[in-house]
Amino acid sequence: MSGNKKRRNSNVIKLNRAARFNSTIIIFGIILVYVIASIFISLSKEPITTYKVGSSNINNNISCTGIALRNEIEITCGKSGYMIYFVHDGDKTKKNSPVCTVDETGNVITAIKEAGDSDDGNTLFTDSDYAHIRSTIDTYKSSYSDVTFSNLYNFKSEIESKVMELSSEVMMQEINAGGAQVSSTLQTIKATESGVVTYYIDGYEKKTPETLSEEDFNQANYKKTSLKSGDILDTGSTVFKIVSDENWNIVCQITKEQAKAIQEEEKLRFTINNSPNEVSTTFNLIEKEDCYFLVLPLTKYMVDYIDERFLSIEIILNKFEGLKVPNSSLIDKEVYMIPKSYVPEDERSNVKTVKVIRYEDDKKKLSKDAEADEATPDDATLLDATLGNASMTDAVTKSTVTDAKPGEPRDKTVELIVYKIDEEYYYVDEDAFYDTDQIYTREKGQTIPVVSLKTTMLTGVYLANTGVANFTEVTIVKSQDEFTILKNDENLKEFDNIVLDAEQVRDNQNLY
Numbered sequence: 114m115s116g117n118k119k120r121r122n123s124n125v126i127k128l129n130r131a132a133r134f135n136s137t138i139i140i141f142g143i144i145l146v147y148v149i150a151s152i153f154i155s156l157s158k159e160p161i162t163t164y165k166v167g168s169s170n171i172n173n174n175i176s177c178t179g180i181a182l183r184n185e186i187e188i189t190c191g192k193s194g195y196m197i198y199f200v201h202d203g204d205k206t207k208k209n210s211p212v213c214t215v216d217e218t219g220n221v222i223t224a225i226k227e228a229g230d231s232d233d234g235n236t237l238f239t240d241s242d243y244a245h246i247r248s249t250i251d252t253y254k255s256s257y258s259d260v261t262f263s264n265l266y267n268f269k270s271e272i273e274s275k276v277m278e279l280s281s282e283v284m285m286q287e288i289n290a291g292g293a294q295v296s297s298t299l300q301t302i303k304a305t306e307s308g309v310v311t312y313y314i315d316g317y318e319k320k321t322p323e324t325l326s327e328e329d330f331n332q333a334n335y336k337k338t339s340l341k342s343g344d345i346l347d348t349g350s351t352v353f354k355i356v357s358d359e360n361w362n363i364v365c366q367i368t369k370e371q372a373k374a375i376q377e378e379e380k381l382r383f384t385i386n387n388s389p390n391e392v393s394t395t396f397n398l399i400e401k402e403d404c405y406f407l408v409l410p411l412t413k414y415m416v417d418y419i420d421e422r423f424l425s426i427e428i429i430l431n432k433f434e435g436l437k438v439p440n441s442s443l444i445d446k447e448v449y450m451i452p453k454s455y456v457p458e459d460e461r462s463n464v465k466t467v468k469v470i471r472y473e474d475d476k477k478k479l480s481k482d483a484e485a486d487e488a489t490p491d492d493a494t495l496l497d498a499t500l501g502n503a504s505m506t507d508a509v510t511k512s513t514v515t516d517a518k519p520g521e522p523r524d525k526t527v528e529l530i531v532y533k534i535d536e537e538y539y540y541v542d543e544d545a546f547y548d549t550d551q552i553y554t555r556e557k558g559q560t561i562p563v564v565s566l567k568t569t570m571l572t573g574v575y576l577a578n579t580g581v582a583n584f585t586e587v588t589i590v591k592s593q594d595e596f597t598i599l600k601n602d603e604n605l606k607e608f609d610n611i612v613l614d615a616e617q618v619r620d621n622q623n624l625y
């Protein structure tokens with residue numbers, strides 16, 4: 114007994130404390146090196162950023178500035194003097210109806226001013242007249258911005274014109290009260306045509322869509338002179354204008370890209386000055402050196418904008434709604450088109466397979482990007498995808514023939530990564546095949562080379578919901594600037610996570 118006990122003890126090697134301490138240091142050092150290497154590799158990799166898909170829309174409308182061109186007839190005066198207008202701006206008048214009077218002596222104007230300076234001056238206008246003036250001021254205040262500050266001067270002229278228009282009735286009373294003595298110093302000017310009367314001049318009266326220039330759209334240089342009662346005009350000056358019909362044009366300056374977007378349309382729908390009412394009309398395009406002039410002919414609404422030369426126009430095109438993703442998330446992927454007749458029906462409806470002849474010593478893959486990551490054919494793993502979301506998991510290629518010699522063909526059953534299905538084809542990932550594979554067609558044992566299959570490009574994104582980059586086909590609705598609107602379907606939905614830069618990853622790559 115004692116002899117056996119001694120033999121057992123002789124097989125035990127006792128380590129001294131120094132040896133145990135050195136072993137601990139070595140193990141700890143190995144762990145430390147591993148941790149440091151992992152941190153270094155992690156920091157050296159470019160981080161994968163994901164993007165949460167949201168719903169949005171692209172408004173493809175064209176906003177531009179339009180110039181209103183009308184058939185404007187300028188009426189001049191035969192004598193110099195003070196102007197007294199009887200017809201309000203924008204009112205219609207008949208041919209040979211009196212529109213204004215030239216006061217050669219200024220007696221009538223002086224009488225009106227004296228009445229306004231008296232204690233009874235406030236009675237010249239009614240409450241309705243003052244309300245009209247306040248309404249004009251409020252309209253200007255609500256649309257004011259620093260960008261359109263130059264419109265202040267036009268607004269000043271319009272207010273003065275409104276005030277003097279309201280004074281017309283008072284002036285007529287003074288003229289009637291003065292009798293023949295006053296009437297002898299007045300010259301009444303009548304309308305030469307029936308139409309709408311307006312009281313301003315700006316130099317655009319004789320312009321046509323063909324004679325307009327790009328400089329005419331520069332509102333900073335635009336000068337509008339309002340004509341109002343009390344003004345002193347020289348002989349031959351324009352005293353008012355008559356627009357004789359409802360036929361008019363709105364001419365807009367647009368870019369060549371915008372012209373291309375509308376040139377196939379027969380009619381355009383648009384709004385004027387942010388009106389809720391849409392206008393529809395045919396159009397013409399006039400090509401200029403750096404742009405196009407869009408001509409919108411109209412036969413109504415002219416009187417509504419009689420006192421305006423520049424109009425805000427919004428041309429209404431298609432509105433696209435769907436899922437909004439950055440353009441950097443999109444990637445084009447080449448796929449095989451495998452006829453459905455080649456694919457047997459599997460008991461699991463979401464798994465599709467084909468049988469191929471494979472040469473085991475050929476390790477060359479069709480996907481160059483995946484080549485470096487592939488193991489030997491015996492250890493090769495293929496990606497599995499389901500029809501709805503093309504989710505990918507590792508699935509070993511199943512062999513139906515064992516113990517094949519190196520270089521000899523053997524049958525393989527390959528699970529397909531299906532991205533899309535139509536009536537004739539399965540659209541599958543190329544990386545599931547070797548370039549020397551022969552696919553069984555299921556017709557009397559016939560085979561065809563994989564490389565002879567039809568190919569096409571699918572546009573998609575990499576889903577990142579599961580922490581793995583899964584390619585998913587998408588349908589583009591509309592692209593604009595840095596974002597694209599996609600169709601909301603079973604492949605991609607709102608709140609899905611996708612890879613922000615699709616060029617950073619490959620299929621089945623772990624993202625975290």
